[in-house]
Amino acid sequence: MLSKSKICVILGSLLAIIGVLFLLYKSDDISVYVQGxxxxxxxxxxxxxxxxxxxxxxxxxxxxxxxxxxxxxxxxxxxxxxxxxxxxxxxxxxxxxxxxxxxxxxxxxxxxxxxxxxxxxxxxxxxxxxxxxxxxxxxxxxxxxxxxxxxxxxxxxxxxxxxxxxxxxxxxxxxxxxxxxxxxxxxxxGDRRTDFIIKSGKYSFWTSDAVKIDDGTPGNQLYGFHxxxxxxxxxxxxxxxxxxxxxxxxxxxxxxxxxxxxxxxxxxxxxxxxxxxxxxxxxxxxxxxxINGWVLHPFWVQGFHQCRWGYKNSDQLMDVWNSYNKYNIPLDSLWTDIDYMYKYQDFTIDFEKFNLQQMQQIYNLSDPNGVHWSSIVDVGIALESDAAYRGIDMNVFIQSGRTNKTFIGKVWPGETYFPDFNHPNSTDYWYEGLKNLTSFGLQQDGIWIDMNEFDSFVSGEIIPNQTIMDKILDYLAIAPPSLPFNPLGMEQIDHKTLSLSAKHYSGENALLVNATNNYTITQYDVHNLNGFGEGLATYRAAKRLGRKLTFILSRSTMFGSGRYVQHWNGDADSTWEYMRYSIPAIMNFNMYGIPFNGDDICGLFQDVTAELCARWQQLGSLYPFSRNHNGDNSISQEPYAFPDSPYVLSSTIKTLNIRYQLLKFYYHLFVKANGAGTIFRPLFWQYPADNQAYQQDMQFMIGDYLMAAPVMEQGDESQQVTYSCFYVPQNAVFYDFYNQTQIKSGKYCQNISFDAVVPLYIRAGKIVHIQDKTTVLRSRFLDNTFTLMVALNEDSFAEGSILTINDYNDDNNIITNCQESGNCVANILAKGQFKSTNIFELTLQVESESNNTNYQTIYVDKLIVSGISQNGEIYSKTIYLDQKPFVIDRDNITYQLEIQL
Incomplete structure (x- = not known):
């Protein structure tokens, strides 16, 4: 029991602290915690x-x-x-x-x-x-x-x-x-989950680890700075x-x-x-x-990906891999989250939990069932780890502005250091760490850089032997630099991140930014550059490791990051709301210059319902980056993990088969764009004069070819259908991707079963190339034979384009023929006319997109022609060209055929 004297001492101390805080509050050294x-x-x-x-x-x-x-x-x-x-x-x-x-x-x-x-x-x-x-x-x-x-x-x-x-x-x-x-x-x-049309509000720009919907109040920003x-x-x-x-x-x-x-x-x-x-x-x-354009990813990355924070050993990885193979679910990469590391330490593998032989079996690409290994690398470097000792030797870590010693934060492995990617040694250090993973006989095909805002489990920093008063002052953010305004509103500006006073390298040979007039660069200056700096270092390291086309998935980005990295929207809750907001977010990052982007299919946090997961798999099959990603404490959400709701598995298989039919078409949009422009677009992009189109941010276009109208709301569980509506813009004509039915301007509503594929439509006047022969479970086994889906407009004309290379799996082939020595895109034109009452003549012509187009041989052995119009009737016809395929191997080729109606 406390004595009266002790109580008096405690009360006196509290009053003293309150008095100090009051004086600080009144002083000009005001906390940034107090808004404005x-x-x-x-x-x-x-x-x-x-x-x-x-x-x-x-x-x-x-x-x-x-x-x-x-x-x-x-x-x-x-x-x-x-x-x-x-x-x-x-x-x-x-x-x-x-x-x-x-x-x-x-x-x-x-x-x-x-x-x-x-x-x-x-x-x-x-x-x-x-x-x-x-x-x-x-x-x-x-x-x-x-x-x-x-x-x-x-x-x-x-x-x-x-x-x-x-x-x-x-x-x-x-x-x-x-x-x-x-x-x-x-x-x-900026990077935030909100409607595509921005509403009135106050929007913060400060890279943060956040799982939030932004309603226009300060502090709801996400990971990037745009x-x-x-x-x-x-x-x-x-x-x-x-x-x-x-x-x-x-x-x-x-x-x-x-x-x-x-x-x-x-x-x-x-x-x-x-x-x-x-x-x-x-x-x-x-x-x-x-902003220097955006980088092209390898072709395999266009395939489907499975990931979970919570695959705790290689036996679980084997179970997932075997299940995907058993159920014939297309898959190109099986990811490992932080579980694979030894004590969550970067550049390590815990071989007691992850058997090397099992991992080599899963990630053996010479095996028809083998998949690519993509794995996470966090930015925090554990104290007392080999990577920490090496970083100290190379002097690459951020320094504390309080102690003038190496800055200490806290992430998954416990107390951590943070690389200073402005330091001239930092790229070599990062390269050495990533190279260490290759010494185990595994190829890290996809590099996932996470927590790079920089995120920390403590606000500010860990200072050994810190007094209680110092901790109170840190909590109130009165440590320098003192600011007159807090862009985050009432949230501490160093919440779950580094102290603003943390010091970076400021010499003349800095990798990112130099300081002048003896100015010391601090987190205050470069906090929003952290993800950019790590992305650049990882890109340079990947190139030194021999990657021709790179795939670096970065959570934190900045304007210009797309030149080096790809992105996903970050942590998502397993709710209908989060699924809906994934579409505007991907559209935003297409504007921001990182078009290869996606969301956590079925959500990372909370337990997803079978219905939501099925709908998310349908939507996610058309994301540029398509990955099912789950959290450590959630129920399993692989497509086969819902035995009581078999529609999840059947729908996923069907909808991923559609993705793989479109895989080379989707990839060709990225190659053709040549690092500038959007791929995943809002509806109004194609129809900017239609005011109603601006309100449809749950629909989207893939290039200017395809319109998707995914189901975005909960349906009738007992009937396993959802009544869903979509909008076709003014003066627009589309054809159903699956049955070639024509649809024109207006609103359409229909019952869509839980077991469906995502509703998809081809724009009239466009040609889409697909590969529809058989189910292909790995992107590397797609051949060089195509079906052309020709959607004629009212003038009986359509156009499209196709890559003129026959091997998408060889990065050198893509780089040499599509980027360095010329162009690998050919335009295909289709023009039709009636020769007689029931004979429709279709002429196909190939035209090089540039004077230096490179050609390798590709084949067209099937046509699906929509929009043949006669006497008010619309016809579609499927024509097989097995006996006489349309061979594309040079410029100015013409192919003519007659279609009997």
Whole structure:
């Protein structure tokens, strides 16, 4: 029992702590945990910038001007983040459809991203430009007036960006700038699970480990950092992309049809604009060119994948592998999560649990049943591990700003160090670690880099012998650097991540960013670059390990990451809501330049129902990246794991067979795009003038060929059907992929059984090549013989394209023929006409996409022709060409046949 004296001491200590906290709260060393306390007080009476002078003007419309701060009469100084009194605002014309607006200090000395590789940079700024050819025009205030900047589309006078009637604040650790938006829709705005059309709200930009739906309140962001948006002006139906080229944490406050405000905790005000037209793809391709495009994956990755956190030994892997083989379920890769590691330590295998001979059997690609090994590598390096000792020797770990010793966090193996991917030795270190896995006789074909926000199980850092007071101050985030604004709202900015004061390498030979003027780079500066840095290091290591085409699945990404990695949407709950939001998320990452993307099919957390898993498998069969992934504490959710609901297995087999029929077609879209543009698209992408199409974010297009209308809601369990509706846009015609029935504009509803395949439709005027001979369980066994599905339009015309190579499994064949020495895409044109009442003549023609197209021999031995129109009737015919296949091996081939109706 406590004595009165001890109670008094405890109460006195608590009062002292409360008093200290109160003083800190009142001081300018305010916690970032308290939302906007100081900045709101400052902005209430703050002054504004006036345009002091015009420094430079160019014939192409570029300019630079000097700004000076005019304090407000009642302005209160923001001591922890003073106003920068003198600024330079510049506008640069990079091309007639691309430009940049930037505000910096006069010396341009603040920490910022370099404008060169590996980061995004301008490709088009060259030569003399004519102001008259610009698609845009600008307006700024007069000298001596309050500064504003306005960018307009010249043809329509729509506002692209305008600070008119909005304040601009530029302090040391707080920037604010707003733009008018008028009547518009915006899409994108970062990595988050939400609707595709962004609604009014406050959106955080700060890479975090989060399983959340973003309803427009701060702190609901996910793993990546993509501060761009695609905007549609509703009046003119024109599109453009805006990128905020600033890697610091920030918040975007958005009010639909009104304005958008950026509130940022560092760096410069830096915007890039990409001015498109009425086709949203135009703006996106300009943006992708700027962010260095996206990398092509190996063909096998297009197949189906099975993964679970919870395959705890190789016996369980063998059971899964044998079951997939037993039930004839297509599979290209069986993944291992952290279970395979020795004590969860990177670059190791626990051979007591994972028998080497069993793993070599599963992952033996010379065996017809063998699959590819894809495995996880977490970013945290366990203390007292071989990788830790090697990292200490190479001096590659992030350092604590508190202790000046190696920074310590905590992840799966316990206390961990974190590699500093800015350090010049870090790529060698990462390569050595990944190479260690090859010493066991296994090929890590897919590399999965996870927890790379960086995620930690403690907020801030672990400091040995830390006092209670230090722990309290850490919890309240009063440790430096102190910030006047928290972009996460009421969530600690270092929640489950590293202290902002953690130090990175800052020398001249840094791999990512150099510091100037003896500035020490900290997590405050580069937190949002962590995933990008690891992705780049992994890509470089994979190349050194001999990977020709790489597959690196990264959870955390940044604008520009698509040049090096692929992505999935991260941890998902096994709910209908999470399944629905997977579609907008994949569409977003197609805009962000990482089109090979998917979601955890059937969900990672919670126990999935049989019905939901069946519907998710149907939807997921058409994801670009298709992987069933399950959590450690959930019930099994492999397709065969529902014996009381056999429709899960039967539906999965059917729907994956469709995926594998389309596999080479799907892959050809990636090859043909050549690293720029989208693959998995919203419906309005093809029909931008149809306002109703913008509301259909549960449907999607694959290229401009196929429309999918998956079942996204719960159905009737007793009847095992769902009444599901979908929309066909105005003036559109499609044909059912399975029975060639024609559908035109309007709303369609139907009962779809739990055992169904995903509803899929071919757009009229397109040719889709499939392989429909037999069930193929591995992508490497698909041959070079195709069926052409020809969906004629009202003019009896259709077009498509196909790769002109016959071996997709050889990366060198793809690289040499499709990337390095030319092109491997041929266009196929189909034109039909009636020769007589019941004879329809169809002519097929092959045209090279470029002058240097490379040809290997491929065969077409079957045609499925839809849309033959006669006297108001629509016919479809299947024609077998076994006796006389259509051989594609050179340019300008013509193939003609007569179809008897």
């Amino acid at each position: 306390h100081r900045i709101n007080k400052f902005t209430k009476h703050a002054g504004h910038y006036i345009m002091s002078s015009v420094e430079k003007e160019s014939d192409d419309g570029s300019f630079s001007v000097i700004l000076k701060w005019k304090p407000g009469i009642l302005e209160q100084e923001l001591k922890i983040s003073p106003v920068l009194k003198d600024l330079r605002a510049t506008f640069k014309v990079d091309a007639n459809n691309e430009c940049e607006f930037k505000i910096t200090d006069l010396q341009d000395s603040r920490f910022q991203l370099p404008e060169n590789e590996p980061f995004p940079f301008t490709k088009q700024r060259q030569g003399t430009k004519d102001k008259e050819s610009n698609l845009f025009e600008t307006e700024i205030s007069q000298v001596g007036q309050k500064f504003y900047f306005e960018l307009r589309r010249k043809q329509t006078q729509e506002i692209i960006f305008s600070t008119r009637n909005h304040p601009i604040y530029f302090t040391d650790k707080y920037l604010e700038i707003s733009t008018n938006l008028d009547e518009s829709m915006i899409f994108g705005l 501060p761009m948006y695609l905007r549609r002006d509703i009046k003119s139906n024109q599109f453009h992309v805006t990128l905020f080229r600033n890697a610091y944490g920030h918040q975007v406050d958005y009010k639909q049809h009104s304005h958008l405000t950026y509130k940022c905790i560092g760096g410069n005000i830096d915007f890039k604009f990409f001015i498109g037209d009425s086709n949203p793809e135009t703006s996106i391709k300009l943006y992708h060119n700027y």
